[in-house]
Amino acid sequence: MISRHSSHLEGDRPPPAPFIIVMNLSQTFSNTYNTFIKPTFRLHTIESRRNGEGSDRWMEYRIIMPRKRRTRRELYTKEIAACSIFGAMNRDGDRFTGEGVMKAIANMHVRGNGLGGGFAAYGIYPEHRDCYALHLMFTGPSPQAKKDAKKEFEAFLSRRFDLFFDEEIPTDEAVPVRDPPLIWRYFVLPRIDPASEEEEGDYIVRSIMEVNGKIENAYIFSSGKNMGCFKGVGYPEEIGEYFMLDRTYRAHTWTVHGRFPTNTQAWWGGAHPFSLLDTTIVHNGEISSYGTNRWYLEMYGYACTLQTDTEVIAYAADLLMRRQRLPIEVVAKILAPPIWNSIDRMPEKERRLFTTLRMVYGPLLMNGPFAVIIGQTGRMIGLTDRIRLRPLTAATSGEMFYISSEEASIRLISPHLDRVWTPNGGEPVVGELYSMRKDQP
């Protein structure tokens, strides 16, 4: 690469000029990532070179063109990227602001590309803790379209729910974000016909599917109690600043996502976390079984409307954990089952269990590489695909429990850790609140 550049410089050789270039190569991954090198120049006079270290210590190239004619080539620099995920939980239930997790996710800035960032925060609405907190995104090409969507949604809401309080989610307008939707929150309780035997959770889920599937430009992207998601298009630290998470909210559990979309478009609804009731998902990787998973979940009334594969994990978690009440250890083996060879080697009893799970829940196997953090009230779960094709590091420090794509981000906000480890593929790592302490408003 160096010779290529020196020959480039020597291409149109004018009379020697009294300058020497010292080259820095800013990118070296030309072969692996099809990246080009972008030289930066430092000019030294011959005099200063003679006074300095021996010339053989420098990589020198005599300037071959007059200074003013020096052309700068703008070279394409590829982003070397992947998603980033991070989670922090205070297992004592003490609440803290989003400042630390914003710092931690910003440390993995290069993993994302500014096309999505988001947060889930648990324990942020103690004053409304008995109500479902619906976070609404009203999109559309014009302010009027957003207002229309809001009007239509509120008409729907008044038929189905009792509204206790609503407001626009405050944002910092000084933070530049692209095309933000109108974002509103509603604290509600469901108005269920006493004659119907529908469970409260099912009623909420059915209502969410109806809104997201039928009301144009209106999306419920957060629907749990005493928790909320905040997300959008931008780097996660920008989204955090936009929603003022470092100064407005305190949560006992935060999960965060920096996005590098691969297969689907970047829009506000497609940012992570994906959530349903109090279950939230941040995800690094891709679900190549999305089609099968989606088809299966639709049979249970889940409509995939957000144009991103991660959505199916949120709905699968809701189906398996809330409706079917399966423990996370079993759910992990449904989403990321051992391969058949491993099952064949298991003792009889286990082999029957794992075979049964694969037969019954085959369409919920999440194929493809993934690392996810699943948030739930009082719990934070890390899980990777069965052969761990995406990174996940877990750590503890006293009452704090962390999950991250990279260890450095944990160390940044918590330098002294009791334990750091990388969980095996397909084996969930679970942090739980020691007790669900009553939050003081």
Next chain:
Amino acid sequence: MARAALSEPLINSDQAGEEMMAAQIDAADVKTKELNDRLRELLLSGAKRVSIRNVCGQRYIGTRLYTPQGLRMEIEVFGTAGNDLAAFLYGHRIAVHGNAQDGVGNTMDAGEVIVRGRAGDVLGFSMRGGEIYVRDGCGYRAALHMKEYEGKRPVLVVGGRSQDFLGEYMAGGVVIVLDLAGESHDAHFIGTGMHGGVIYLRGSVEESQVGDQVEISPVDDADRAVLADYVTRFLERFPETEVTKEEILASGFVRLTPRSRRPYGNLYAY
């Protein structure tokens, strides 16, 4: 993000002999590119030793340090080294006082990496020369497609245990996993697709833990000589290790080698 000022060399050539040229960098809030730019500048200006403080996830440390003259530098890293530490390393020596993340020694060519802690996934990925010593354990896919050619034979020594897919598609080189804590190897898919090189595991391993292509055999005298050599080197680098060389060498080892050098020779042959 704020650009933090980088410190200047502690000693420059006017003050001390060239061999002593040492520099210190404070990497707090310094981005990957800035840090690597600085390392390259220091190498070219004749620095022999650089110590980097407050490293927190900066990637590719030691990567862009190829020079036609073959300049050499010793780099000490304090903190948590970011992904692809020592990628394409050309003969330098890097010591990490802390843990390293994924991709240590990616396609490393020559030199030495010492990690006084644990390493993440794909340690020694496509490594083609040099030596890596990791005091504690490592993650998935260590020595993935490690290779050797003529005089170049990479070596990876891990003091703890490895997770799954150790030596996947391995084509050459030497991997030694010492399991010094004696926890026994619980990794699976070891040597899947392996078609060259050798893996030595202290202790034992079940047939079901290794790939179909892998043959497990006892070590012979020639193997023991190799092990003695690298165990000695390992202990020199980590004097804090509580187990002695004699204890390590007296314990049982198994050797994993490929059954065939061309396991897929007929896969696409009709």
